[in-house]
Amino acid sequence: MCITEIPYNEIELASVQLIPHIVLLKGVNPDRGADFRNAFWNIYHNAGKFQDAQGIAQQVVEKSRLLLGEDHQNTLLAMGDLAQTYWGIGEFQKAIDLNVLVLEKGTNFLGEDNLETLFVINNLASTYHDLGQFQKAKKLKVLVLEKRTKILGEDHPDTLFSMGNLASTYHKLEEFQKAKELEVLVLEKHTKILGEDHPHILLVMGNLASTYSDLGEFWKAKELEVLVLEKRTKLLGEDHPDTLFAIGNLARTYSNLGELQKAMELEVLVLEKRRKLLGKDHPDTLLAMGNLASTYHGMSEFQKAEELEVPVLEKRRKLLGVDHPDTLLAMGNLASTYHGMSKFQKAEELEVQVLEKRRKLLGVDHPDTLRAMANLAFTHYTLGDLNKALGLGVEVLQKRRQLLGDKHPHTIHAMENLVKTYQKLGKQGEMEELKQLIRIPRSHCSVYITLEYWCLCTYEHIFLVSYLLFLE
Numbered sequence: 001m002c003i004t005e006i007p008y009n010e011i012e013l014a015s016v017q018l019i020p021h022i023v024l025l026k027g028v029n030p031d032r033g034a035d036f037r038n039a040f041w042n043i044y045h046n047a048g049k050f051q052d053a054q055g056i057a058q059q060v061v062e063k064s065r066l067l068l069g070e071d072h073q074n075t076l077l078a079m080g081d082l083a084q085t086y087w088g089i090g091e092f093q094k095a096i097d098l099n100v101l102v103l104e105k106g107t108n109f110l111g112e113d114n115l116e117t118l119f120v121i122n123n124l125a126s127t128y129h130d131l132g133q134f135q136k137a138k139k140l141k142v143l144v145l146e147k148r149t150k151i152l153g154e155d156h157p158d159t160l161f162s163m164g165n166l167a168s169t170y171h172k173l174e175e176f177q178k179a180k181e182l183e184v185l186v187l188e189k190h191t192k193i194l195g196e197d198h199p200h201i202l203l204v205m206g207n208l209a210s211t212y213s214d215l216g217e218f219w220k221a222k223e224l225e226v227l228v229l230e231k232r233t234k235l236l237g238e239d240h241p242d243t244l245f246a247i248g249n250l251a252r253t254y255s256n257l258g259e260l261q262k263a264m265e266l267e268v269l270v271l272e273k274r275r276k277l278l279g280k281d282h283p284d285t286l287l288a289m290g291n292l293a294s295t296y297h298g299m300s301e302f303q304k305a306e307e308l309e310v311p312v313l314e315k316r317r318k319l320l321g322v323d324h325p326d327t328l329l330a331m332g333n334l335a336s337t338y339h340g341m342s343k344f345q346k347a348e349e350l351e352v353q354v355l356e357k358r359r360k361l362l363g364v365d366h367p368d369t370l371r372a373m374a375n376l377a378f379t380h381y382t383l384g385d386l387n388k389a390l391g392l393g394v395e396v397l398q399k400r401r402q403l404l405g406d407k408h409p410h411t412i413h414a415m416e417n418l419v420k421t422y423q424k425l426g427k428q429g430e431m432e433e434l435k436q437l438i439r440i441p442r443s444h445c446s447v448y449i450t451l452e453y454w455c456l457c458t459y460e461h462i463f464l465v466s467y468l469l470f471l472e
Contacts, residue, residue: 051319054089057082071109076102080120083127090324092131099124113151115158118144122165130325131362134172141166155193157200160186164207172367174408176214183208197235199242202228206249218256225250239277241284244270248291260299267292281319283326286312290333297333302340309334323361325368328354332375344383351376365403370396370410374417386425393418412438 061082064075079102086095103120110117125140145162152159163186170179187204194201209224229246236243251266271288278285293308313334316327331350338347355376358369377392397414404411415438422431 051089054082054085057085071105073106076106080123083123087123087127087130090320090326092127095127096124096131099127113147115151118147122162125169126165129169129172131366134169137169138166138173141169155189157193160189164204167207167211171211171214174214174404176211180208180211180215183211197231199235202231202235202242202246206246209249209253213253213256218253221253222250222257225253239273241277244273244284244288248288251291251295255295255298260295264292264295264299267295281315283319286315286326286330290330293333293337297337297340300340302337305337306334306341309337323357325361328357328368328372332372335375335379339379339382344379348376348379348383351379365399367410370399374414377417377421381421381424386421390418390421390425393421406437 057078060078061075064072064078068075079098083095083098083102086092086098099120103117103124106114106117106120121140121144125137125144128134128140129137141162145159145166148156148159148162163182167179167182167186170176170182183204187201187208190198190201190204205224205228209221209228212218212221212224225246229243229250232240232243232246247266248270251263251270254260254263254266267288271285271292274282274285274288289308289312293305293312296302296305296308309330313327313330316324316330320327331354335347335350335354338344338350351372355369355372358366358372362369373392373396377389377396380386380389380392393414397411397418400408400411400414415434419431419434419438422428422434
């Protein structure tokens with residue numbers, strides 16, 4: 001079976017296993033290896049080795065431009081592959097620029113209603129999504145869904161993928177009820193067309209479970225995740241990457257339910273299997289390390305969390321670069337653990353870097369930037385730098401009121417944080433004004449809002465949906 005015939009749910013593990021053979025072929029016969037650049041790119045990309053995939057994709061684009069011209073369809077496809085690789089390594093602006101170029105050129109000779117054009121729009125929407133430009137992503141995804149519904153019908157798999165992708169953006173906009181409505185519809189239609197045991201059905205179930213978690217309906221999430229895990233174990237085996245995702249998602253739900261010991265046991269299992277199957281440097285292995293560290297953090301076993309988070313940060317810096325969102329998330333999580341260990345100076349050093357980079361890469365209005373501000377404000381508060389905490393806290397609140405409105409939970413959290421700072425500074429007037437606005441009891445003023453942490457169930461929802469979009 002050639003690589004293009006491998007089902008999507010088998011492609012990751014197959015790609016990891018094929019890489020040593022590619023390295024051997026390129027070493028023995030470099031000229032012959034050059035003939036298979038497109039296939040090699042696909043394998044490296046699916047194995048999570050995005051830096052290697054980027055080099056191959058650039059070679060393919062240069063060769064296609066030379067032999068076929070800038071506007072040839074194969075050149076545009078190669079440029080689209082390169083854009084996907086930029087997305088994989090976190091260079092989202094490069095991915096956007098290249099996708100916009102491909103879209104402009106493709107629309108000129110294919111038309112805006114062509115299915116290939118819609119595929120490129122999908123990729124552009126996904127990149128906007130990862131840059132945190134969720135309104136732009138939503139606008140494009142709604143457009144793609146409308147056109148695919150019109151051209152292909154509402155029951156076509158590509159239309160259903162578009163529904164799932166739009167639901168993922170509703171998640172980021174915290175429009176969870178809209179996400180739920182779409183995912184329930186996708187689940188019903190997919191089940192009717194494909195049967196209840198198809199891998200796509202299990203993916204949609206997992207996404208719906210993630211939505212239930214976001215809505216605080218953890219028991220519903222648990223019911224679906226247990227079912228998904230049982231079916232994936234039966235259909236794919238206990239070592240399959242999708243089965244391990246299901247185990248990790250169930251672990252996250254146990255954590256949300258306060259069953260940290262159960263969560264920890266499952267996450268240890270996931271980490272052991274991923275190290276064995278994918279290698280210690282694979283993105284999914286690093287994710288498993290981060291999730292286990294998160295659970296240790298929740299159990300106040302900060303030393304164990306630090307022992308995992310330090311190598312995760314080091315590996316992400318090496319593999320993805322210092323500016324990649326996953327690297328910045330690892331820095332933020334390690335800073336949170338330093339908080340738990342009362343190493344506040346170390347936490348501050350990391351959080352300053354995270355905030356600077358997120359401001360530069362994502363802009364001041366991005367949710368991750370605002371979360372980084374809130375975390376640094378918390379550290380300043382803890383260190384007694386109350387004026388610094390106040391400055392950041394005011395900025396966070398202003399942005400969240402502007403972007404989310406006064407009643408959004410994140411806005412209310414920012415108000416509660418600022419109330420605590422005003423209280424410490426003796427600014428009674430400002431404190432009472434905010435307390436009246438959010439009507440929180442005095443007892444709530446004793447707690448400062450928690451720091452950010454990675455959630456695996458959210459990760460599967462966003463990453464797998466987007467990844468399917470790229471591999472349609």
